[in-house]
Amino acid sequence: MYRPVRMRRMDDSGQLSDAHPSSADNFATTHWSLVLAAGDRRHAEADQALERLCRAYWPPLYAYVRRRVGDVHDAQDLTQAFFERLLEKRYLAQADPERGRFRAFLITAFKHFLANEWDKAESQKRGAGWSRLVLDFAGQDAVHVKLSDKLTAERLYERQWAIALLNRVMEQLQREMERKGQGRQFQCLKEFIGGTGVSTYAAPATELEITESAARMTASRLRTRYRELLREEISQTISAAEDMDDEIRQLFQAIAD
Numbered sequence: 001m002y003r004p005v006r007m008r009r010m011d012d013s014g015q016l017s018d019a020h021p022s023s024a025d026n027f028a029t030t031h032w033s034l035v036l037a038a039g040d041r042r043h044a045e046a047d048q049a050l051e052r053l054c055r056a057y058w059p060p061l062y063a064y065v066r067r068r069v070g071d072v073h074d075a076q077d078l079t080q081a082f083f084e085r086l087l088e089k090r091y092l093a094q095a096d097p098e099r100g101r102f103r104a105f106l107i108t109a110f111k112h113f114l115a116n117e118w119d120k121a122e123s124q125k126r127g128a129g130w131s132r133l134v135l136d137f138a139g140q141d142a143v144h145v146k147l148s149d150k151l152t153a154e155r156l157y158e159r160q161w162a163i164a165l166l167n168r169v170m171e172q173l174q175r176e177m178e179r180k181g182q183g184r185q186f187q188c189l190k191e192f193i194g195g196t197g198v199s200t201y202a203a204p205a206t207e208l209e210i211t212e213s214a215a216r217m218t219a220s221r222l223r224t225r226y227r228e229l230l231r232e233e234i235s236q237t238i239s240a241a242e243d244m245d246d247e248i249r250q251l252f253q254a255i256a257d
Contacts, residue, residue, distance in 0.1 A: 032102055032239060054083045056168060060160035061110050067153035068114070082113045101247065102237035107157055158254040165237075165251065169229045173222065184208065185218055192219040193226050 062079045069075040086109070151159065170190070177186035188204040201215040208215060234247050 032236075051087060054086060056164065057106060057161070058083060059164050060157045061106065063160040064107065064110065064153045064157040065114070067151070067156050078114065082110055085113060101239070101243065103158075103161055107154075155254070158250070162251040162254040165233060166230070166255075169226065169233050172229050172233075173226050176225070177222075186222070189215065189219045189222055193222050 058079060061082065062075065065075045065078050066072070069078065170193070173193075174183070174186050174190075177183055185208060188207050192201075192204075201212040201219070204219075205212045205215040210218075230248070231244060234244060234251075235241075238244065238247055
């Protein structure tokens, strides 16, 4: 099974930080390992990490159920209830990284939840007994309205998964640049990172008070780092390294559809 070599653990502020594996309390922070570790009481920090994982990946599932359920409040109830079950570990016992990608596991678990607990979830009051995970349904509904009506629930899920992942990668790159005191460079050159920006570097070069050649080189370094972060993020969701290129292809295909 594919696992990154780097290990992380929670620091005192509740953030994940790089660390060398020195005890049984360490665990690789792939999304799969978070799911598996959450079922192991020895990993006290796993619950917090899994909660952040839920915060990252709920929008694609909400997009899926919004297409399946006519009433927006019912869709919110179902999404909220599913993550309550997930964080309570009721659905983690069947998780098996060898079976495929985290993206497939999550939608399969959600479909199982809808099929087996639909009536129970619909009868719950929205947010009843649940305060750990506050989901921005209003913000996500604004996105949902813009999506093509031609997309099936499954295609909406794939599209929103890709958008959420790519946004996280871009945000991570921005944070890296800001920590280095290069936030202005990022803002001026971010449109070139995806390779679809304007053809001339004259405007950002002028803004940054550097030559066009220097602006082009800086943008090239940003693109390289973006690709590294993208592959690192995707590596957290697959169980086999050979799936990397195919997963990247599927992500960009989902956005193009």
